[in-house]
Structure formats: structure tokens, C-alpha cells
Amino acid sequence: MTLIKSISGIRGIVGGKSGEALTPIDVVKFAAAYGTWLRRANPHNLKVVIGRDARLSGEMVSRLVAATLQGVGLDVVDLGLSTTPTVEIAVVMEKAGGGIILTASHNPIQWNALKLLNHEGEFISEKEGEEVLRIADEEDFIFVDVKKLGSYSTDDTYLQKHIDHILALPLVNVEAIKAANFRIVVDAVNSTGGIFVPALLEALGVPVKNIKKLNCEPTGNFAHNPEPLPEHLREISKELNDGAYNLGIVVDPDVDRLALMCEDGSPFGEEYTLVAVADFVLKNTPGNTVSNLSSTAALRDVTIKAGGQYFASAVGEVNVVTMMKANNAIIGGEGNGGVIYPESHYGRDALVGIALFLTHLAKFGKTASVLRKSYPGYYISKNKIELTPDINVDNILSRIQTKYSKQPLSTIDGVRIEFDREWVHLRKSNTEPIIRIYSESETQTTAINLANKIISDIKEIISEPKK
Numbered sequence: 205m206t207l208i209k210s211i212s213g214i215r216g217i218v219g220g221k222s223g224e225a226l227t228p229i230d231v232v233k234f235a236a237a238y239g240t241w242l243r244r245a246n247p248h249n250l251k252v253v254i255g256r257d258a259r260l261s262g263e264m265v266s267r268l269v270a271a272t273l274q275g276v277g278l279d280v281v282d283l284g285l286s287t288t289p290t291v292e293i294a295v296v297m298e299k300a301g302g303g304i305i306l307t308a309s310h311n312p313i314q315w316n317a318l319k320l321l322n323h324e325g326e327f328i329s330e331k332e333g334e335e336v337l338r339i340a341d342e343e344d345f346i347f348v349d350v351k352k353l354g355s356y357s358t359d360d361t362y363l364q365k366h367i368d369h370i371l372a373l374p375l376v377n378v379e380a381i382k383a384a385n386f387r388i389v390v391d392a393v394n395s396t397g398g399i400f401v402p403a404l405l406e407a408l409g410v411p412v413k414n415i416k417k418l419n420c421e422p423t424g425n426f427a428h429n430p431e432p433l434p435e436h437l438r439e440i441s442k443e444l445n446d447g448a449y450n451l452g453i454v455v456d457p458d459v460d461r462l463a464l465m466c467e468d469g470s471p472f473g474e475e476y477t478l479v480a481v482a483d484f485v486l487k488n489t490p491g492n493t494v495s496n497l498s499s500t501a502a503l504r505d506v507t508i509k510a511g512g513q514y515f516a517s518a519v520g521e522v523n524v525v526t527m528m529k530a531n532n533a534i535i536g537g538e539g540n541g542g543v544i545y546p547e548s549h550y551g552r553d554a555l556v557g558i559a560l561f562l563t564h565l566a567k568f569g570k571t572a573s574v575l576r577k578s579y580p581g582y583y584i585s586k587n588k589i590e591l592t593p594d595i596n597v598d599n600i601l602s603r604i605q606t607k608y609s610k611q612p613l614s615t616i617d618g619v620r621i622e623f624d625r626e627w628v629h630l631r632k633s634n635t636e637p638i639i640r641i642y643s644e645s646e647t648q649t650t651a652i653n654l655a656n657k658i659i660s661d662i663k664e665i666i667s668e669p670k671k
Contacts, residue, residue, distance in 0.1 A: 211333025215317035237340035255286030287459035382409025484564035491534030499539030518617035
């Protein structure tokens with residue numbers, strides 16, 4: 205089964221049998237359900253914004269979505285090749301009723317998805333998502349009369365509008381970045397970051413001759429696994445090893461995740477993207493922070509040191525944003541390199557993260573590797589177990605919870621177990637048919653051993669004879 209329906213949208217491998225993969229029929233059905241929900245939720249606002257990353261199926265899916273939305277009577281503004289945060293900002297600037305981002309984010313080339321936004325340019329809530337799923341399942345939609353078809357228009361101005369929006373942020377210091385004369389390598393995995401990141405760097409004062417582009421042609425033929433993890437970034441690491449650059453910048457296909465590489469080719473660590481940006485923001489704007497249960501404890505440490513309070517949410521951008529609003533957080537995000545800065549907007553935005561990090565690094569006055577060493581040292585082991593239809597995930601989580609019931613536990617999202625200064629978090633993924641097992645410790649060996657112990661427990665449960 206390669207079609208995953210969730211409250212945040214629909215995601216799957218393109219091609220195959222309807223209902224089992226992301227086929228044109230499934231795209232139309234789900235777009236019609238969302239369009240119907242949007243019309244009912246905002247009957248006086250029939251405008252909707254769409255945009256896509258550069259993956260190979262993007263143009264086909266975009267045409268299907270646009271035509272379907274017109275068919276339910278919505279006026280479509282198509283940004284074309286864009287980024288997730290750009291579409292989020294455009295929804296607000298256009299005063300639209302909602303938006304759809306056509307991207308499977310970090311998933312491989314075969315995948316695509318429809319990610320759904322409300323009128324605030326934020327992901328729809330659990331309740332709203334459940335209603336969209338209901339409409340789709342029951343086919344509770346009616347297409348409009350030919351005289352009431354929605355309009356279709358394109359808008360290619362939002363690259364510049366997004367950049368202007370970032371430059372206007374009080375903490376972004378273009379003069380400091382320009383004076384630093386950074387030399388930067390960019391890897392955009394042949395998606396839309398190849399357009400947006402270099403353009404932002406130039407606007408921030410990085411000379412064109414100082415920007416080395418790797419995989420920046422938006423062909424959709426991903427040059428490597430699109431998830432920006434160290435094991436997938438050997439090319440940019442080698443480029444940095446030569447010593448000619450100050451920083452490496454890596455984004456995923458839809459540019460909401462930011463991974464950084466130090467001047468010596470070593471990973472800054474995707475977990476520490478948020479930590480570093482939050483540290484800079486907290487130094488200038490004291491307040492609270494939020495990340496999810498699978499993110500490093502380093503953000504908690506940095507926040508407490510700055511006099512703020514740290515809060516942990518369930519995994520998922522909508523959950524982080526909800527907790528940020530509830531606790532007046534000035535910055536938050538997820539340990540996958542997702543930075544959410546409310547001064548800009550409530551969405552993960554690699555472009556905002558780049559601007560704030562470069563300002564931070566310029567004012568720090570030393571190398572990226574020295575900056576990284578200034579933060580608390582933790583190591584996260586990230587693992588996963590592939591799911592088959594016969595695996596009962598709820599039973600596994602319940603059994604693990606019982607086994608470790610004497611330890612401090614959180615069950616707001618899977619099971620998170622505390623072991624003194626270590627923790628392990630296991631949960632079913634919302635985007636892939638897997639169980640994720642993350643563990644963290646101050647040493648790599650302990651984190652790996654802790655993860656392996658939990659994985660062993662899970663495999664033992666799976667292998668038990670069925671009663």
C-alpha cells in the first residue's frame with residue numbers, strides 16, 4: 205500500500221491502481237474533497253493558491269489539482285515552481301481561503317503529495333483534516349455548473365516577495381552578512397531550492413562569485429536521496445573539504461528543511477539548525493521555545509540558559525505550531541532542520557533559517573564548526589522499522605509502554621521514555637509505512653545501544669506467535 209491518507213493531506217507513489225497509489229483519480233478525488241471543504245468553510249472566499257516542487261510528477265499533478273479546484277468553483281492562483289513556505293506566505297498575501305502545496309517533501313522521486321493549508325497559510329487542523337477525509341471517502345462533493353467554473357491564473361512574483369519579506373525581518377542583518385564575505389556551497393537536490401536559495405543569498409549580500417551551486421537545476425531528477433541526512437551529502441562534504449568555503453547549505457525538495465555543513469565538510473547537524481537559530485533569536489528576543497518529542501534536548505538547554513521555558517509537542521508541524529501559540533513561543537520547529545519563526549510566519553521555512561543563521565554566524569565572527577562546538581553535545585540515533593500489514597503498531601506501543609512503565613513516559617505521540625539524561629521515542633510515521641525509533645544521549649555509543657535495545661524489544665514482540 206503506497207497511498208497514505210492523513211489529516212495533513214494525501215501522499216503516495218505516483219502510478220498504479222486507484223486507491224492503492226497516487227493515481228490521477230486519487231489526486232482529483234482528494235483535490236475535490238479539499239476544494240469542497242474550503243468552499244463550505246469560507247463560502248465568501250473562493251481563492252486558493254497552489255505551488256509545487258520540481259519532482260517529475262509535479263506538472264501533471266498540478267494540472268489535475270488546478271482543474272479540479274476550478275471544477276468545484278474555486279479561483280486558482282498557481283505559483284508554479286515554488287517552495288512550501290512561499291506558498292504559505294502567498295496564501296496570506298493573496299488573502300486566499302487556503303492553499304495546496306504539491307510536494308512529497310523528503311520522500312524519493314517516485315512520491316508526490318497534496319499538503320493542505322487554511323486561510324492563515326498554516327496546515328489544516330486535525331478536525332479539519334478529518335472532515336476532508338470524510339468528504340473524500342464519501343465522495344461528498346458536487347462540481348459546479350459551467351457558468352460558475354473557477355478562474356485560473358499564474359503568478360511568478362512570489363520568489364521576490366518571499367525574499368523581500370525575509371529582508372524586512374528586524375533580526376536579519378544584510379550589512380553584517382555582506383561584510384563577512386561568505387563563500388557558500390548550495391545543494392538543492394535538483395528541486396526548487398536551486399532557484400530560491402541562490403537568489404536569497406545574493407539578496408543577503410553574498411557575492412554571486414562566492415556561491416557554488418551543486419544540483420541546483422530544478423529538473424526533478426534528484427541527484428541523491430532527497431532527505432538531507434549526512435549519509436546523502438557526500439558530494440557537498442567533499443567540496444567543503446577542499447577548504448575554499450565557509451559553509452554548506454542543503455535543503456530538501458520543497459525547502460522547508462535546512463541542513464548545514466561546516467567549513468571542514470563535517471555536518472553541523474540537522475538537529476542543531478534549530479538550536480543555533482533559536483540561540484541567536486533568544487539572545488535578541490527573550491522568550492519560550494517549542495520542538496517536538498523527537499528533537500534534541502540541546503534546544504531545552506539553550507532556552508533555559510537564556511531564561512525562557514521549553515515545551516515539547518507531538519511530532520508534526522501543526523502540533524508544534526499549536527503548542528507555540530499556546531505558550532507564546534518566539535521560535536520553534538523540528539529537529540529535522542525545520543525552523544518556525546512566528547515573526548515571519550507559522551511554518552517551517554529554510555529560507556528564513558538561512559537568513560537568521562548567516563546573521564548569527566557573521567556576528568559570531570568564527571567558523572561554523574566552532575559555533576557548533578559552543579552548543580551542548582548530544583547525539584541522536586535515528587532508526588526505523590519497515591511495516592507490513594500484519595504488524596499491529598498499537599499493540600507494540602502498548603507492550604513497550606508496559607515494559608518500561610517504571611520510567612518517566614510520554615504517550616502524547618507514540619511512546620517516549622526517559623532514562624536520566626537519555627531518551628528514546630518510538631512512533632508510527634505519518635508519511636511513510638514505518639515505525640521511527642529515535643534515541644539521544646551525550647555519547648554516540650549509548651544512543652545507539654539504547655535504540656538497539658528498543659528495536660530488539662519490538663522485533664521480539666513482532667516475532668511472537670499469533671494467538
